[in-house]
Amino acid sequence: MPKSLHSKRHLMIAAALAEQRRSKGLSQAQVAKAFGRHQPFIANIESGQRRVDLVELLELAEIIDLDVLALVKQVMDS
Template sequence: MPKTIYKPEHAVLLILLKKHRKAAGLTQVQCSKALGRPQSFMSDVESGTRRLDIVQLRDLCKVLGIGLAELVEEFELSLLAEGSSAAHDPA
């Protein structure tokens, strides 16, 4: 099984995070600062070189002004819209 950062679903998540950061009017630097992280944090997240655990994702959602459940729902809908096999394969 490939690492999640190499799965197409991870790319979808990154697109959504970047979309919500921009919609919130935040730069990567501002977002990182709001999280109390170094400037490179959001750059690494959005480039896919840094993975987030569920607590970090929840904190990021708060900064972006979106609920975690809302993000997950949007993520699932995006996967369905793309016809991703992961949306149909829980493994």
């Protein structure tokens, strides 16, 4: 089993977060500020260099209005 940091599923989550952020017209800095972190934190998630745990995913999804259930289904079906 491949390491999850660089797995296809991990990269799908990272890409979905970045795509949704951009579709909402938000910068990484804006999301980071709302999340209480610095911009590189968001950049590392979106680039696949940092894993997102479930609580972080839920909080980020709330900030960028991402449907987590739909994302999970998409990832599971891949």
